[in-house]
Amino acid sequence: MGIYEGIKDAIGIAQKADNIELYKQLIDLSSQALDMQTEIVRLREENAELKKGTDIENSFIRHAQPYLTIDGENPKTCYCAVCWGKSRKLLQMDRINWDHGQIKLSCSNCKNHCIEDSQ
Secondary structure, eight states, X not given: OOHHHHHHHHHHHHHHTOHHHHHHHHHHXXXXXXXXXXXXXXXXXXHHHHHHHHHHHHTEEEOSSSEEEETTXXXXXXXXXXXXXXXXXXXXXXXXXOSTTEEEEEOTTTOOEEEEEOO
């Protein structure tokens, strides 16, 4: 039963002045309203997370190698493009000094790695 139907039933019962039935209907409506409020809160949180992910994604700088940087952040802070693509996890990659002025970027989560010229 929806909220509208429940309220309509409660009004009908109130007109008949049967307090026990009215009480039961109002308890049921209260329970439904609480469930709906909980769902609204959950959906708002989910929506905020989705918007946050979209905002982050819009600030990505994608590189030829499988890593990302974020516009306005330190360009040496690199994130794993594979982890973002698979599970929308923004995981920072490890930077290891490599040979001849290059660095190795490595993701400890998915083992994605690449070699780049030092920045």
